[in-house]
Amino acid sequence: MGRDIGPKCKICRREGMKLYLKGNRCDTTKCAFTRKPYPPGEHGKQASYHMSGYYAQLRAKQTLKRIFGIRERELKKLYKIAKKDPKDKSTRLMALLEMRLDNVVYKLGFASSRAQARQIITHGFVKVDGKKVDRPSFQVKPNQEITISEKIKNLNWYKELEAKHRDYLPPKWLSVKESGVGVVVSEPTRDMMEQGVREDFVIEFYSR
Numbered sequence: 001m002g003r004d005i006g007p008k009c010k011i012c013r014r015e016g017m018k019l020y021l022k023g024n025r026c027d028t029t030k031c032a033f034t035r036k037p038y039p040p041g042e043h044g045k046q047a048s049y050h051m052s053g054y055y056a057q058l059r060a061k062q063t064l065k066r067i068f069g070i071r072e073r074e075l076k077k078l079y080k081i082a083k084k085d086p087k088d089k090s091t092r093l094m095a096l097l098e099m100r101l102d103n104v105v106y107k108l109g110f111a112s113s114r115a116q117a118r119q120i121i122t123h124g125f126v127k128v129d130g131k132k133v134d135r136p137s138f139q140v141k142p143n144q145e146i147t148i149s150e151k152i153k154n155l156n157w158y159k160e161l162e163a164k165h166r167d168y169l170p171p172k173w174l175s176v177k178e179s180g181v182g183v184v185v186s187e188p189t190r191d192m193m194e195q196g197v198r199e200d201f202v203i204e205f206y207s208r
Helices: 008-015 023-027 053-068 072-082 089-098 101-107 114-122 156-164 199-207
Strands: 126-128 145-148 174-178 181-184
Touching: 053 072, 053 199, 072 089, 072 199, 089 101, 089 199, 101 114, 101 126, 101 145
Parallel strands: none
Antiparallel strands: 126 145, 145 181, 174 181
């Protein structure tokens, strides 16, 4: 299955939470989920669902895919790695998602959304330890340095983003050294990762 390319605001409403798929717009009054925090459709406002165990697991999986903007096969591949962890499979799955290069670029504040981060990565404008990496799925490691191309830093949208992020603090496992340069300090612990998701349900779904 490919990525969901339909209206992004409807995706957030369907999942019942802000997924920040449209970057800075999600923090404004224009956000559709803020105005209509209920599922889309004729009966969305009155809709009431009783979720079975399977359906709850399915929704958790879909939510996780949409937050990180990945395909089914990508998530399943990460699950197969995570399930080998003898201690905590669900936290390991989240760590693998968080350590993707597109997510790191986004969390450092170098892009307004993960989708935008993927775009500048695939176009060759991101380096890891001085080497160009054009794969959004690239797994970064602690102590690696992420650098944004000067060409991107000179664009108006990036300058506007920097101005908005003047007081932005990335998660504790990341650090911004200077404009367009960040470092992965450590692997994130669960409290530093994306909140509001049930990754344990995702593990249960794939374990069926």
